[in-house]
Amino acid sequence: MSLTNHNAKRFDTLLVANRGEIACRVMRTARALGLRTVAVYSDADANARHVREADEAVRLGPAAARESYLKVEAVIEAARRTGAGAIHPGYGFLSENGPFVEALDAAGITFVGPPASAIAAMGDKSAAKARMHHAGVPLVPGYHGADQDDALLRDEAERIGYPVLLKASAGGGGKGMRVVESADGFQVALDGCRRESQAAFGDQRMLIEKYLTQPRHVEVQVFCDSHGNGVYLFERDCSVQRRHQKVLEEAPAPGMTAELRRAMGEAAVRAAKEIGYVGAGTVEFLLDASQGQDGSFYFMEMNTRLQVEHPVTEMITGQDLVAWQLKVAMGEPLPLAQHELTITGHSFEARLYAEDPEQDFLPATGTLSRFAMDLDGAGLEPSRVRLDSGVETGDAVSMHYDPMLAKLIVHGDDRTQALATLNRALAALDVQGVVTNRAFLQRLATHPAFRNAQLDTRFIERNEATLFAARQIDLEEYAGAALIGLHQLARECESDSPWDRHDGFRLNAPHTIRIALCPTTQNPAHAQHEDDAEAVVVVEGRREAGGSPWQLTLGGRTFAATLEPLEGDAVAMTLNGHRRRMLARLVGEGRERNVVVMVDPQRETRLFWRRIDAIDHGHHEAESTLTAPMHGTVVALLVEAGARVEKGMPLMVMEAMKMEHTMTAPADGHVESFHFAAGDTVGQGDVLLEFAADE
Ligand code: ADP
DSSP: OOOOSSOOOOOSEEEEOOOHHHHHHHHHHHHHTTOEEEEEEEGGGTTOHHHHHSSEEEEEESSSGGGTTTOHHHHHHHHHHHTOSEEEOOSSTTTTOHHHHHHHHHHTOEESSOOHHHHHHHHSHHHHHHHHHHTTOOBOSEEOOSOOOHHHHHHHHHHHOSSEEEEETTOOTTTTEEEEOSGGGHHHHHHHHHHHHHHHHSOOOEEEEEOOSSEEEEEEEEEEOTTSOEEEEEEEEEEEEETTEEEEEEESOTTOOHHHHHHHHHHHHHHHHHTTOOEEEEEEEEEEGGGOTTOOEEEEEEEOSOOTTHHHHHHHHOOOHHHHHHHHHTTOOOSSOGGGOOOOSEEEEEEEESEEGGGTTEEOOEEOSEEEEOHHHHTOOGGGEEEEESOOTTOEEOSSSOOEEEEEEEEESSHHHHHHHHHHHHHHEEEESSOOSHHHHHHHHTOHHHHTTOOOTTHHHHTHHHHHOOOOOOHHHHHHHHHHHHHHHHHHTGGGOTTTOSSGGGSSSOOEEEEEEEEOOSOGGGOOOTTSOSEEEEEEEOOOTTSOSEEEEETTEEEEEEEEEOSTTEEEEEETTEEEEEEEEEEOSTTTOOEEEEEOSSOEEEEEEEEEEOOOOSOOSOOSEEEOSSSEEEEEEOSOTTOEEOTTOEEEEEEETTEEEEEEOSSSEEEEEESOOTTOEEOTTOEEEEEEEOO
């Protein structure tokens, strides 16, 4: 039994040098294994979820990551103060930082991850490719030599054949990377990449690769222990990317054959062993999708850490990869051998980002007024759905860190079932207060090309027209939204529920409400104005015994409607005998922004909702008193008591069910007195003022 230079020993306290969902996720397993958990935080995260959930937490510094989460000495000091014997780095931040690992070794603290030497071996793309070539791992045809002479590089590009991809050797995050279509553009691209790489990494070395026009991103999860064992836990397809960042991932990769899976898995284990790897790692490959299922695969890079998308592997293998990491870090052998690992069913992960897909995925900030998943309402089985989240209702989303809020992970017996569950689960996610990509994820996951697994790394680009197209909203949706808005408002103002009242809505009397509706995007900043009504729905209450209580009229059509509240946010809407189940919400604060959101597993509909006509009194003759048409609040008195007014002049404004209602003079005359002042609450039927009409 040979221990590598890896600092393996038992520990009872784990510090997690990260934040957000991954910190919460790592601590969950650590607790289950009986470890004490220590969080670290920046000032922006003093009350963040990972801090709340940890047994102890230590402040690192100000909000900026380089002054907190990236500060090696501060993290080590936090471990010392709390007696943490090991540090889990999560992903990002210090997870692939060789000097950090060396500092931990020196301090006698276990790093839950590979040795510094393995991180270094994969840190430089050119050097890594040379080692992979040596280990017999297939590479994209290309050049990764030390000679960086312009003419030589140009010749190499010619030899490889255009289009080629220039990549910074020291690169990462897509920086210093450009596609060159032909020899004409080579020099300009080379100069540009060198400048970018110099600025980002302080290094100008370039490598050249054949640019694959239709590759899939397929990566293999590997695991090695400090006893010389190595296994692969199969593959993940992460082809759906925006700006080279993953959005939807799945395992296993669709269309894999057993031979290709084994070939890729074994190549990945060879790659890990070549560099003396220990712990969880991911070997990323490009799979040439243009050649069908048995396409060639090429090594791209190895990520020497736990990946964001590791849960899809956990779902199909039934293993807890963080538990594996912790055991390996304690010096234990791998829990299972290769032949004991199997794939069960299919899994998807969707990354929920605080960003606006309609604005080129611009990150969004704000406070989460609601962050919940309505499993009951969506009819989901909890065992099939996992939400790995770093936030809860009430949490702030700042601009300091990655905009990923949570990951939604689902499992199904096969891809079709898993995808259906993903769509239901996406519908069940209710995030308010911060703009997110939730609806975009739903459009991706319901896209026919995605359903058919027509995957490659340009999926989003290629399907842009259909993914971003404004959707035609049909009459039934408008009609449904009108009623949902009324219903939800009535629920909010319980005492004023039209369902409970003994007048108006209940009777056959001609009480009519008019609702103006207009499509909106999720982002109020570039939504149409709510006054631009696209549809006006006339809602009539006709609660007849046994019949539909509502009649909705719009666009020359009439719908007999019922709306039945179900569990959670779910409702069943029946329009002319067609019953549909959906999740329905009314969002927005105040009168300004009432938005009805209807979500089902196929789509989301968001409509500005506004009452434009509360009550039709049905009688216009002069009255000596004016009564409140509904329970509400007096907003303003518009004339003085005793004032002379003409018929139709506004006298008083009240507000009820989020709309203003103006009481007007029923005839020429004068107001004798008001019974209420601005701010007073009035009950339905209360006499508001005494009015004397002229004789
Ligand atoms: P970085 O380390 O900067 O993220 P990678 O080498 O991991 O760069 O590549 C990022 C993404 O760029 C890949 O996921 C893939 O979509 C695309 N890519 C990389 N190399 C190639 C190639 N040779 N041909 C086509 N696409 C590529």
